[in-house]
Amino acid sequence: MAPVEKKRQRDVRAQSPKKRQRVGSGSAGARHVGNQIVSLDDLAWKEVALPDRLEDAEGFFGLEEIEDVEVVRDEQSGKVEYKVPSSESTKKHGAKRSNGKNITASKAKKPANRDDDDGDQWVGFEDDGITAASSIDGAKHALSVSTNVKSANKDKKNKKPTSKELRKEPGLGPSPISGSTNIFDALNEEVADEVDVSAWLQISLSSETLSSLSKLKFSHPTPIQAAAIPEILNGHDVVGKASTGSGKTLAFGIPILEHYLATRKEKEPAAKATETERQQPPIAMILSPTRELAHQLSAHLTDLCSNAASPGPLIATLTGGLSIQKQQRLLAHADIIIGTPGRLWEIISGSKGLTSWLKQLKFLVVDEADRLLSDGHFQEVEEILNTLDREDKNENADSEEENEFAGEKVERQTLVFSATLQKELQHKLAGKGKPSGGALMNKQESMEYLLKKLNFREDRPKFIDVNSVSQMASGLKEGIVECAALEKDLHLYALMLHYPKTRTLIFANSISSVRRLTPFLQNLNIPAHALHSQMPQKARLRSIERFSSPSHPGSILVATDVAARGLDIPSVQLVVHYHLPRAADMYIHRSGRTARAEKSGSSILLCAPEEVVPVRRLVAKVHARNMNTDAPGSKKFFMRTIELDRRIIARLKPRVTLAKKISDASLAKEKKGHEDDWLRTAAGDLGVDYDSEEFAAQEVSKKGRGQGRKKAEKEARGLSKGALQTLRAELKGLLAQRVNVGVSEKYLTAGGVDVDELLREGSQGEFLGNVDGLGFDD
Numbered sequence: 001m002a003p004v005e006k007k008r009q010r011d012v013r014a015q016s017p018k019k020r021q022r023v024g025s026g027s028a029g030a031r032h033v034g035n036q037i038v039s040l041d042d043l044a045w046k047e048v049a050l051p052d053r054l055e056d057a058e059g060f061f062g063l064e065e066i067e068d069v070e071v072v073r074d075e076q077s078g079k080v081e082y083k084v085p086s087s088e089s090t091k092k093h094g095a096k097r098s099n100g101k102n103i104t105a106s107k108a109k110k111p112a113n114r115d116d117d118d119g120d121q122w123v124g125f126e127d128d129g130i131t132a133a134s135s136i137d138g139a140k141h142a143l144s145v146s147t148n149v150k151s152a153n154k155d156k157k158n159k160k161p162t163s164k165e166l167r168k169e170p171g172l173g174p175s176p177i178s179g180s181t182n183i184f185d186a187l188n189e190e191v192a193d194e195v196d197v198s199a200w201l202q203i204s205l206s207s208e209t210l211s212s213l214s215k216l217k218f219s220h221p222t223p224i225q226a227a228a229i230p231e232i233l234n235g236h237d238v239v240g241k242a243s244t245g246s247g248k249t250l251a252f253g254i255p256i257l258e259h260y261l262a263t264r265k266e267k268e269p270a271a272k273a274t275e276t277e278r279q280q281p282p283i284a285m286i287l288s289p290t291r292e293l294a295h296q297l298s299a300h301l302t303d304l305c306s307n308a309a310s311p312g313p314l315i316a317t318l319t320g321g322l323s324i325q326k327q328q329r330l331l332a333h334a335d336i337i338i339g340t341p342g343r344l345w346e347i348i349s350g351s352k353g354l355t356s357w358l359k360q361l362k363f364l365v366v367d368e369a370d371r372l373l374s375d376g377h378f379q380e381v382e383e384i385l386n387t388l389d390r391e392d393k394n395e396n397a398d399s400e401e402e403n404e405f406a407g408e409k410v411e412r413q414t415l416v417f418s419a420t421l422q423k424e425l426q427h428k429l430a431g432k433g434k435p436s437g438g439a440l441m442n443k444q445e446s447m448e449y450l451l452k453k454l455n456f457r458e459d460r461p462k463f464i465d466v467n468s469v470s471q472m473a474s475g476l477k478e479g480i481v482e483c484a485a486l487e488k489d490l491h492l493y494a495l496m497l498h499y500p501k502t503r504t505l506i507f508a509n510s511i512s513s514v515r516r517l518t519p520f521l522q523n524l525n526i527p528a529h530a531l532h533s534q535m536p537q538k539a540r541l542r543s544i545e546r547f548s549s550p551s552h553p554g555s556i557l558v559a560t561d562v563a564a565r566g567l568d569i570p571s572v573q574l575v576v577h578y579h580l581p582r583a584a585d586m587y588i589h590r591s592g593r594t595a596r597a598e599k600s601g602s603s604i605l606l607c608a609p610e611e612v613v614p615v616r617r618l619v620a621k622v623h624a625r626n627m628n629t630d631a632p633g634s635k636k637f638f639m640r641t642i643e644l645d646r647r648i649i650a651r652l653k654p655r656v657t658l659a660k661k662i663s664d665a666s667l668a669k670e671k672k673g674h675e676d677d678w679l680r681t682a683a684g685d686l687g688v689d690y691d692s693e694e695f696a697a698q699e700v701s702k703k704g705r706g707q708g709r710k711k712a713e714k715e716a717r718g719l720s721k722g723a724l725q726t727l728r729a730e731l732k733g734l735l736a737q738r739v740n741v742g743v744s745e746k747y748l749t750a751g752g753v754d755v756d757e758l759l760r761e762g763s764q765g766e767f768l769g770n771v772d773g774l775g776f777d778d
């Protein structure tokens with residue numbers, strides 16, 4: 001390998017401690033100095049004199065060069081070593097490191113060649129690969145060194161760092177290496193993958209967590225993270241409320257990771273133990289209202305943890321629709337359990353040894369707490385909570401009711417998060433009144449009840465509300481498209497054409513609507529995927545995967561409210577409410593699938609004339625505080641009415657009519673197939689013959705509700721294969737045709753490309769009437 005000559009430049013970025021650690025461990029090669037391999041920092045760097053005219057150095061402070069160094073990289077491990085001629089190495093370093101074991105450098109035990117570096121704070125390079133930065137204090141120390149150097153650089157005219165100071169930095173800046181192996185560039189790439197995380201120093205976190213955050217490129221905590229993490233680390237119960245997409249997952253995920261790092265890092269790999277050998281109880285249990293959210297939480301925490309620790313915590317995700325046996329095996333060794341209440345309860349109630357371990361949980365997290373309580377999950381949540389606290393019940397209680405709330409204070413911390421919680425609950429919680437029990441509790445009473453059931457370890461959990469003014473993300477723009485109830489499909493299609501190549505989530509209120517709308521849009525060449533709770537779990541995950549795929553930025557997901565909560569799919573730019581959300585909180589959560597993590601996005605309600613009043617009421621509820629307050633941070637709320645040009649709508653109608661006919665026919669045939677199967681099975685069970693024609697004739701003779709729909713279904717079912725093919729061919733022809741918008745020469749095609757062009761060329765007046773674009777420009 002050719003000897004290389006390299007110039008290095010001080011890298012002024014703050015590096016994460018982990019990075020330093022990694023470089024440090026690479027320098028373990030220094031133990032072999034006698035064999036002419038030295039660490040990067042121990043090479044005989046020479047300072048390069050800069051010409052005077054580079055007085056402010058343009059960032060080139062402390063350029064150093066090195067000669068006669070051979071850079072060797074192990075292809076398999078990627079480890080980099082630096083070889084210098086024997087005489088050079090012994091001249092500079094030989095006397096220093098004859099025995100690797102003795103070279104455990106720390107601030108106190110500096111290598112001999114740094115004896116002249118009095119006052120040096122840098123402790124990142126240690127020869128045994130363990131840096132002082134691996135402790136919490138060390139991390140802060142190391143980061144603050146980098147940060148200080150960075151700010152010193154900003155002020156470089158006043159204070160030029162000495163070469164000694166520069167040597168504190170790893171020196172992996174741009175590298176004009178001559179030679180065939182540009183190994184320094186590879187290292188630089190790694191550094192470029194990380195960001196300055198000094199803004200996180202306000203929270204006391206371990207170096208491993210900081211390193212992970214750096215790799216995730218999370219340069220600063222979000223407000224809910226900054227407020228909640230310290231409270232959780234201090235052992236408090238927390239009820240956290242923050243707008244959608246504001247980072248609530250890591251607000252509880254980071255403290256769980258910190259606990260793991262502090263207590264478990266060195267444990268035996270879990271996979272080695274058998275079920276009966278479980279050594280330690282799980283640290284945390286996280287309850288999620290939906291399967292998709294549970295899997296997403298798991299992925300999010302895995303990202304955080306796997307970057308921070310090896311081995312990282314074992315995360316078991318327990319949701320319905322996937323093999324229960326596999327989940328039971330995972331659960332046996334899990335450090336973190338994430339699950340939907342139904343499957344969790346199924347496993348917990350069927351397992352004998354598990355309960356005693358679960359009682360020792362350190363954290364119970366109730367994500368999307370208000371949803372967990374409603375929508376039929378509550379009974380299972382209650383069962384799980386009762387199980388966790390069973391031993392704590394007062395055996396002498398006179399009545400079952402008294403017993404219900406007689407739980408002793410537990411050790412575990414309880415963390416409750418959502419974008420929609422009512423602060424009033426906190427006050428209620430402190431009150432003496434007994435909740436009115438039974439299934440008919442309203443939502444607020446139910447929440448109060450849940451909070452009591454959660455058996456907080458403190459009398460009053462810390463209530464953190466970082467968005468007391470608005471639950472909606474600040475980058476969200478909202479609008480309404482008014483249209484006749486029977487024209488919603490048409491307007492939906494027109495909207496999709498207005499937003500080509502836009503990742504869009506369409507919400508409908510029923511599974512049957514999702515089943516209908518998805519093929520309808522597909523017939524119109526719109527890349528739609530379905531998501532609802534009756535789909536097999538694997539198909540659900542596949543839909544989300546396809547919808548999220550970066551290679552298909554214009555994917556559409558048609559979903560029920562199963563997708564409304566918590567789902568974090570990158571770059572969803574538009575949410576369309578095909579049906580009005582049933583409640584204000586659902587509007588917030590649905591709309592919260594866009595404009596996440598400080599990005600922007602739009603939410604549009606398709607609204608029939610008779611729905612205008614309920615919409616206004618709903619919107620008023622959501623934005624009530626915004627509209628009534630001058631509080632800082634409140635913005636003037638403005639919901640635009642978006643008018644789609646009638647001429648365009650009229651010209652799209654034939655396509656839509658055909659697409660509907662085709663999808664209705666396919667659905668009716670499918671439905672008939674299912675019905676026949678069901679009736680045949682039922683008839684078989686009863687021991688009678690089933691004749692579908694005879695059954696249909698009897699149905700038709702009955703009068704009453706639903707006969708119109710049934711008739712339409714029958715007609716759709718009656719379309720022959722050939723007729724269906726003719727319709728498809730007709731639609732194909734229409735999709736390929738221009739849609740003349742009258743005055744304009746422009747045209748639409750199903751691909752939507754021409755709409756783009758239309759808008760770009762200033763013809764939007766033609767296309768959109770008097771609306772500015774879609775009304776979201778300011």
Ligand SMILES: Nc1ncnc2c1ncn2[C@@H]1O[C@H](COP(=O)(O)OP(=O)(O)OP(=O)(O)O)[C@@H](O)[C@H]1O
Nearest residue numbers: 218220221222244245246247248249419566568597
């Ligand atoms: N400190 C941070 N800096 C930048 N991005 C972050 C940070 N913390 C989290 N994120 C990102 O923000 C996005 C939203 O986070 P998360 O899903 O936790 O939001 P949420 O508040 O739980 O939303 P919802 O209420 O909809 O469930 C995620 O993509 C996450 O990776």
